[in-house]
Amino acid sequence: MGNLKAKIKDTFWSKYDALVRDVVIPYQRDALNDRVADADPSCAIRNFRIAAGEEEGEFYGMVFQDSDVAKWLEAVAYSLENHPDPELEKEADEVIDLIGRAQQPDGYLNTFYIINGLENRWTNLHECHELYCAGHMIEAAVAYYEATGKRKFLDIVCKFADHIDTVFGPEEGKLKGYPGHQEIELALVKLFRVTKNKKYLELAKFFLDERGNDPYYFDIEWEKRGKTSHWTGGKGAAPSKSKEYNQAHLPVREQTEAVGHAVRAVYMYTAMADVAMETGDEELLEACRRLWNNIVYKRMYITGAIGSQVHGEAFSFDYDLPNDTVYAETCAAIGLVFFTSRMLEAEPKGQYADVMERALYNGVISGMSLDGKSFFYVNPLEVNPEACEKNGIFRHVKPVRQKWFGCACCPPNVARLLASLGHYIYGIKDNIIYTHLYIGSNTEVDIDGTKVSIGQETNYPWDGKVSITIKLDGAKEFGLGLRIPGWCNEAKLSVNDQELDLASAAVDGYAIIKRKWQDGDRIELDLPMEPVRVRSNPLVRANIGKVAIQNGPIVYCLEEVDNGPNLHTVVLPKDSELEVSFREDLLGGVNVITAQGEKAKVEAWGLELYKANACIEYVPVKLNFVPYYAWINRQPGEMTVWIRER
């Protein structure tokens, strides 16, 4: 399947699009240029000037500082695609020119090593993110080329990729390495797709296939460089002590469980799916399915977040999904969207789109405040602000979104995903146009020479009614696949006011309508939303005896601002009704859910810490649920997604 690019015009998502354009991209540009007054300098642009020999100074920042510039350019590219902006484009061109001037004659491009000594390049793939930064540069260049048609940036990264290809590969004399932080693999597939140069695809496949082999490459390079570690500044432990962290514990085709650093994992799985598709490698695709199933059936939060532990920012083990000590990095949820979109390309199944939707509407956008000015790196599902401050196991959990980060991976990652969201709505395969997401938008596609335009209108996710209008010259036979979300049991579908039998149209979570479409044909899809109680597999220790509320794709939570403190004492009776109402005035306009609940009368208990044969008194309370993604946009306080029930 190929993806189509749609232009978004949507009550829900256009706000995000505008935020990225008006707030995030300008803020990020200022940050990269060290113009944000109250923040530590980034020096990311300055590093390029030093590397280009245009300024004196030392490299500053994280070893992967270059990737911030790349992610910004990628977000700019997507934004320009939808909203031409000559001034922004000029700024981007100037940055690209600077990148070009920093590039070495042999194509090498990484300011850390250009500034600190090229003799050390490619000696510490394990820790130093060289190939990771290259990957982001390539992704940005591909996006910029596709948005603007300008080749300069693309030429820069092709030259860089060509250089990398002279260094790494199966041929004798080349290094048998692969990145410590996966990213370049998926980027090389993008570069292959735009340039049609198979070398890039083969290099991506090489990096994937080398990973997990014996002897362990990261140990080899560690021995070779004198057993030093970038992070300690001196000697370091053998990298083989933590092979799972980089998913290098087994050849990728043999991996069955999602382990290690969650972002690296899903970036790698994304590339595995890409390479499997491009090469028809069924074994590799089967590995993707296994890893997918392991995540989705055993290691994913209800918000689509992944990564259960701060140690290694990593997966932990099956059904280990603590809500409070969680990691759930915004970037990992974004990576899951990438992985999902590739699985959808490989095989159009509703289960993939369900997870993509779950992550997008919950664990991804929870990462950014409604004003686009602050960000979560960690997205907890349960927060007690005092605990975050006073119990060290919560040190990584911030009870409010932060302005920016020393390691600034999440904000630009959110920006580039939101700016490119139009790429995730539609796919096409075998003359069937699949609608994965319900987002107001327009797209055009050429089917055997016929230009077909699809317009989608909806008030999703606050209402499940979707109108789709087909425009084309004359008539054309093709299929339209409309996803019936997993959360919806009573979908209704009509074409030109004629209801279709959904059961007979259903294939793998999509209703497939094949017919000769006429200009002006109108599809009405009704996906009735009603709030439901969701429960976890009983093996999930953190959620036993608890329930979460979901309405359509939106996961809800209780916040202290609406429900008072001590949310752990709240109980939702099994039979209390869940009522939905749209609140225009609240959080940018959201469906809220109310229910009759109970809460402990803490003052009735007295001072004792433990009492024999005494019960806690409960009093009735009205519970007010708001969408999880929108939490902590008012005042700080407790929050919980999972509520005890009785």
Place this chain on the structure above:
Amino acid sequence: MGNLKAKIKDTFWSKYDALVRDVVIPYQRDALNDRVADADPSCAIRNFRIAAGEEEGEFYGMVFQDSDVAKWLEAVAYSLENHPDPELEKEADEVIDLIGRAQQPDGYLNTFYIINGLENRWTNLHECHELYCAGHMIEAAVAYYEATGKRKFLDIVCKFADHIDTVFGPEEGKLKGYPGHQEIELALVKLFRVTKNKKYLELAKFFLDERGNDPYYFDIEWEKRGKTSHWTGGKGAAPSKSKEYNQAHLPVREQTEAVGHAVRAVYMYTAMADVAMETGDEELLEACRRLWNNIVYKRMYITGAIGSQVHGEAFSFDYDLPNDTVYAETCAAIGLVFFTSRMLEAEPKGQYADVMERALYNGVISGMSLDGKSFFYVNPLEVNPEACEKNGIFRHVKPVRQKWFGCACCPPNVARLLASLGHYIYGIKDNIIYTHLYIGSNTEVDIDGTKVSIGQETNYPWDGKVSITIKLDGAKEFGLGLRIPGWCNEAKLSVNDQELDLASAAVDGYAIIKRKWQDGDRIELDLPMEPVRVRSNPLVRANIGKVAIQNGPIVYCLEEVDNGPNLHTVVLPKDSELEVSFREDLLGGVNVITAQGEKAKVEAWGLELYKANACIEYVPVKLNFVPYYAWINRQPGEMTVWIRER
């Protein structure tokens, strides 16, 4: 109040006494002498030989390695008190001789600094445990003197204390420091009590009163020594960044909350109570009461364990009592016993003895296996072994007891407490003999020239019947205070078969019987035990909706070996009966409790991680509870104290 020393002859505790004598003390001696084959060498004795100039070599081990030798000698002393053993005494005398030979002419005694350079002594009180080790040496010497009557060790530590008194004090030219790890304060009070030399009491008071003053002493010495840190080996952060860790954030009299490293805290509070008693300092005693109340009403586990977080091995905040990420160091529960015993001395109130009993029967002895060969440092109240292995937040929690530790504080601390348990049973104040603990034992006390002997027989904690027999020549008027435990509502008391009205005899948790006692008078106390459901203050997040089972002083738990895996899915209905039976064959002979419960039928759920409108099926199961202290003496597995209820 003074404490009386009793000789224990008890079905429950004599086993522990024997273990300490037969297993722990010999093992520890071998460990200190590097004779344990499968363990890292301790070198603790070797350090003394090097310090004495009798062997070449370098200091090895933790900076507080000397304290292991001291704690061993202290345990030996208590053991000799009850069980004379000339061979053991000879071994101890030899170690004491060695200590004497290592002592410097000026009285200084610490192998780390003697070996590494005396010029650095007293330059890093914050990190280097010099005064802490001195404290343990003093405690050991006092115990050894009291057990054997031999002065040599006592003279050694007096000389050392005299030296310390020349270095620290309010006088000009002396250092205004205090220990980084409190311990010497309570030891100096013991030294004062045995020598009657007020200087030692004053030095203890000085150390307490200096703490928390401005400017911050640990910063001053840090600046003076060039801002170095013992632990980093190079430069270190300003100690004032973590004042609470050492309870140095406020003058001790102004402290209201138990904060920081839990062991340091309770050792300090113990000394505060000691000094308050010896000096009649009501302000200081009031601070002790405040801190006591903060612990017992807000920061103590049901097992008497304290310390909610691994970060700093520390208290966290009110009602923050996670059962799984808990620290609950064995040494901290022991320290709480110390603090408790001093509060009881200061004011005989049953609430103190209740906590002492709670800690002893649960959080202290849980630290040692039933064979005396393995130990917990951390005593969790809920364990999932897979989580301990695979989720980093549980890295400090071991699912089975360990043989010994690199930092070997807990095993010898358990040993010295168990060997001296006879000191904690009785106290005397104003001619009333208080019975704090019900333990089979004999004690003698002189009341105005009359020798009174008290014999106690009981099958406690498996049965609440206690018989006390008074022996004396002739008749004598005095009071007997019998603690009525907080867990007991229907106590019965009779003297020579004549029932007494408990209500009229009750004073602060004790039944006080004042009469002219005759030889052979017999008191029968019946404290009926029945298993009860204990619930927590609703502000305790970790225990909401959960119940724990207690019978008499014993807290129970569920183990996987008796109840299968997935203990989080177990539910105890509010109305199911709790049945007690004594199992001679199990865990050395214990009361077990059974109840009809329910458990999730996990296989009925299917593969989904989340389901809307689906409920978890439960099936009836028989629940088997065993005493918490005895857990993990069979096969490894899950364990939980708190069980969900419905």
